[in-house]
């Protein structure tokens with residue numbers, strides 16, 4: 045796959061980039077090591093100053109950075125601007141909190157002094173996807189740099205301008221030359237980097253096969269990894285729920301980012317007593333979504349990322365319908381220029397259909413009628429994934445049941461799954477392992493050193 049900017053709204057190739065050679069990559073790793081030797085000795089105050097500056101640049105340039113994202117992967121410009129601002133937030137969070145998260149933790153033993161120390165590891169390779177081209181990178185970069193590590197980025201091949209912009213912002217903010225490098229390389233070149241002794245750890249956000257490949261290479265090299273993979277998150281609605289809010293948030297939760305998010309609500313379990321009413325309201329809300337030019341303020345849903353993304357979702361929906369699912373509304377390609385798709389709703393998806401189990405990466409809601417919360421949770425847990433989940437109910441016992449029994453990295457009650465710098469983020473089962481954000485996210489790439497002084 046070539047490294048290029050192709051506008052999903054038109055299909056036009058805007059710019060093609062020459063891939064970095066092996067020699068370029070080696071030089072970037074050497075620069076990363078040199079920068080590591082420098083910033084690991086910086087005080088937290090000095091790192092925080094550069095991290096706050098990074099946030100300031102992001103805030104000041106949110107509109108233009110957002111436009112690059114929209115151009116390369118099709119999210120609406122409004123959503124892209126919000127994403128840039130969230131990147132600034134994570135930078136400020138770690139600028140302020142890193143020192144506290146990484147402070148020595150003293151333990152009383154027979155020694156005169158004993159404590160846990162959190163020390164940086166060195167260069168970390170981040171393999172990142174195109175769907176949140178800035179956020180997912182800053183979610184890694186802000187804690188990594190504040191811990192004194194350095195970052196090497198292998199971004200998705202369709203967002204090279206985003207990758208280069210990130211490197212440029214971090215450099216302009218005052219971090220050393222090699223502290224964060226974007227490598228314009230194809231996926232086949234990742235293994236060589238992972239096997240390089242100078243690279244100490246890796247993180248990947250993306251597909252299950254890509255995660256399995258990175259983890260198995262890192263396993264053979266005995267290097268730590270954090271994986272944030274796919275999801276097929278449940279969104280459960282019980283009779284006591286505030287239906288106005290549940291429907292509004294449910295539609296947002298599924299269709300955010302043009303439906304292309306690992307933590308989008310994908311399977312909606314609705315109690316039989318309210319099923320018909322909720323279905324009718326979902327239908328009305330989904331039919332009202334405006335699909336169109338992602339640069340327009342009016343647009344709710346822009347194009348899907350590329351022809352493959354569009355073909356895949358069309359195939360998934362058509363196959364589900366062939367298997368016996370009912371199409372409540374939409375769920376088809378929109379003819380004409382660009383990779384546009386009419387948001388849809390399916391119901392009565394048979395268990396034998398692939399759609400019952402697999403992740404659908406686009407704006408299609410799958411509705412399931414359930415007789416009880418237990419049934420909803422049981423079907424939720426049949427999924428190989430375990431990323432986020434949401435339950436809508438006023439009943440405390442039902443809330444507690446969902447929190448205790450849903451197999452997922454997060455359960456949100458009366459809201460949608462979302463990420464927040466202050467809370468750990470990640471999944472279980474085939475959704476990955478390790479956690480990003482919060483204290484766990486910055487400690488993930490630290491050497492937790494036991495210190496004991498006799």
Ligand SMILES: O=CCCCC(=O)O
Pocket residue numbers: 175176179304305306307462463
């Ligand atoms: O595809 C993963 C989306 C994560 C979005 C977020 O962190 O908010």
